[in-house]
Amino acid sequence: MNSGVNWSRLYTQDRCKSIGIPWNEEEARAVFALKIPADYVRQGCLTLEAYEAARGKREDSEKKTGKIALVHLKRNQLVALCDKYGIRTTDDALKPILVEALLQAGAPKSIAIEDVPKAED
Amino acid sequence: MSVRSTDFAALTDDLQSIVNEVRDLKIADMATASSLFDIQDEVRKTHDEVILHGLSGVEYVPEGSDFPRLNTEQGDTITWTQSQYGAIVPVTYLMRKWDLYNQISDIATSSMDDAMDKLDQSFADMLLFGFSASAYTDVWGLSVTPTGPDALSLFTASHTNDTTSATFSNLINDGTNNNPALTRAAIVNERARALKYTDPQGLTRPIKLDSLIVGPDNEDLAERLLFSTQIPGEANNDVNALKGKIKNLKVWERLDLRSDGTDTSAYWFMADSSKVKKTLKAYFTDRPSLQAPELVPENGDWEYILRLVYSRGFSWAPYLRGATGVN
Numbered sequence: 001m002n003s004g005v006n007w008s009r010l011y012t013q014d015r016c017k018s019i020g021i022p023w024n025e026e027e028a029r030a031v032f033a034l035k036i037p038a039d040y041v042r043q044g045c046l047t048l049e050a051y052e053a054a055r056g057k058r059e060d061s062e063k064k065t066g067k068i069a070l071v072h073l074k075r076n077q078l079v080a081l082c083d084k085y086g087i088r089t090t091d092d093a094l095k096p097i098l099v100e101a102l103l104q105a106g107a108p109k110s111i112a113i114e115d116v117p118k119a120e121d
Numbered sequence: 122m123s124v125r126s127t128d129f130a131a132l133t134d135d136l137q138s139i140v141n142e143v144r145d146l147k148i149a150d151m152a153t154a155s156s157l158f159d160i161q162d163e164v165r166k167t168h169d170e171v172i173l174h175g176l177s178g179v180e181y182v183p184e185g186s187d188f189p190r191l192n193t194e195q196g197d198t199i200t201w202t203q204s205q206y207g208a209i210v211p212v213t214y215l216m217r218k219w220d221l222y223n224q225i226s227d228i229a230t231s232s233m234d235d236a237m238d239k240l241d242q243s244f245a246d247m248l249l250f251g252f253s254a255s256a257y258t259d260v261w262g263l264s265v266t267p268t269g270p271d272a273l274s275l276f277t278a279s280h281t282n283d284t285t286s287a288t289f290s291n292l293i294n295d296g297t298n299n300n301p302a303l304t305r306a307a308i309v310n311e312r313a314r315a316l317k318y319t320d321p322q323g324l325t326r327p328i329k330l331d332s333l334i335v336g337p338d339n340e341d342l343a344e345r346l347l348f349s350t351q352i353p354g355e356a357n358n359d360v361n362a363l364k365g366k367i368k369n370l371k372v373w374e375r376l377d378l379r380s381d382g383t384d385t386s387a388y389w390f391m392a393d394s395s396k397v398k399k400t401l402k403a404y405f406t407d408r409p410s411l412q413a414p415e416l417v418p419e420n421g422d423w424e425y426i427l428r429l430v431y432s433r434g435f436s437w438a439p440y441l442r443g444a445t446g447v448n
Contacts, residue, residue: 004167004200010272015281022254022272028279032288 011094014038019094039071067110070099080117081107124217124225129423132212133413136229136425140411143230147237153334153373154244157441158433159398160405166203168404172196172270172437174284174321196283196321197270199434203406206239206261207428208232210411214421229411232427236409240429245375247401247433248334249385251275252300252445260380269435276443282321289318293391293444302446303339303389305346305353308363311391311442318439328440330391332369336376338386343370369394387446396440406430 010016014031017023023031026046030036036051045051062068070078078098082089085105089098103109124132148155178192210232212225242260250257250267254274259265267274271281278290278299292299294314295307315328335343345353347370349361377386407430414424435441 004202005268005270005272006198007272009283010197013283016272022268022274023279024254025278028273028277032279032281032286 008092008094017042062113066113068113068116069110070102070107073116074119076119077117078102080119124220136226137411139226140229140233143233144237144409147234151241153371154241156371156394157392157397158244158401158403160403163203163404163406168201168432170199170201170270170436174282194284199270201404201432201434203404203430203432204263205428205430206236207426210425210427212423212425229425233409233411236427236429240409242375242380243433245373246380247275247435248390248443249376249379249388251443257381269438275435275438280438285321287321287323289439291438291442293442298448300445301448302387303335303342305363307444308333308346308367312366315442328393328396330393330442331367332371332392332394333367334371334373334390334392336386336388337372337374338377339389340372389444389446391442393440400435400438400440402436403431403433
């Protein structure tokens with residue numbers, strides 16, 4: 001029963017936690033029943049309260065520092081940043097891979113909000 | 122009288138006939154697995170399963186108008202890869218020299234017995250390990266990742282699809298809890314829930330759960346729940362409305378014990394017999410058989426090969442429901 005599940009497609013649709021890691025029951029409930037954004041569930045927010053708190057904390061931090069963490073950027077924004085750092089990408093590269101590549105290329109964990117490339121997913 | 126080289130063809134015919142008889146008897150014992158799994162032949166190493174959703178497009182057609190083209194939505198995909206299992210069944214030089222025919226036939230039939238028992242257990246384990254997506258070691262000793270096309274376990278509360286955000290649960294629910302023990306209330310509630318099942322497009326597509334699948338420990342309770350004329354265990358004289366609705370009670374001997382030794386006697390399942398084969402699938406390149414040796418080794422032994430090559434997996438899963446019975 002060695003199965004070839006289309007993990008990258010499931011990941012881009014927020015239907016698994018990571019490549020090769022399915023949602024567990026609690027996480028699936030948070031994503032599909034409570035409609036908490038998958039990125040927050042991936043960070044451990046399993047209830048609406050935890051999600052609201054994490055979102056508030058993030059907004060406060062962004063306001064205070066004027067910076068946004070790479071993990072909170074959209075995929076196309078990360079691709080544009082990769083271009084800036086001379087990293088070649090393909091459509092198969094998922095968000096966590098792009099973030100890792102940027103960090104390895106010397107990008108900071110957070111960048112100034114005005115430096116965020118204007119790119120939409 | 123010893124078995125000579127010239128007797129090779131006759132012995133091969135004889136062994137294959139005995140072994141096939143054992144296999145056919147075991148297949149008869151595997152009636153539950155055969156009724157749940159869609160078992161097909163497959164000539165390729167891998168089988169690509171594609172789920173199609175919807176088939177929307179059957180519409181009102183005014184006179185003189187063209188018929189609309191049927192529109193299918195491609196859902197998730199999954200690929201199952203076949204693996205080979207087998208053993209050498211030796212007919213040694215001395216077995217032949219001393220005409221130990223009983224040993225020869227015993228070794229051949231035991232090997233087929235072993236293969237068929239493991240095959241049946243591998244099917245049962247798909248259900249028994251179906252409540253978690255964590256990898257397990259199957260009866261053949263291989264690591265198995267028990268996820269379906271949506272990367273979730275066979276039985277889960279939020280099965281997803283590739284076309285809409287709709288989800289469905291195929292964990293049996295008694296109206297309050299998932300994974301209830303086998304009770305009349307749980308059967309009644311799950312049967313009603315399945316009848317109201319809606320597909321990813323939101324159209325009601327009733328699933329008629331007409332089969333109850335239990336292990337030996339639940340057999341007596343299941344028979345009373347399904348076939349008593351009045352409601353079992355209650356003082357009133359109400360008729361048992363379940364009688365005649367769940368037509369098939371399948372007692373699968375392997376459901377009480379998982380291949381890792383876990384007691385699973387409380388597990389129970391329900392299925393729509395007309396559709397469950399859309400969920401559970403098995404593909405064989407080689408069905409179990411004893412193959413004659415093509416060469417004789419220097420030591421004079423005749424090495425027959427018992428071989429099977431197959432894959433198994435699960436696809437779109439609303440037609441099978443399960444409970445661990447813990448609640």
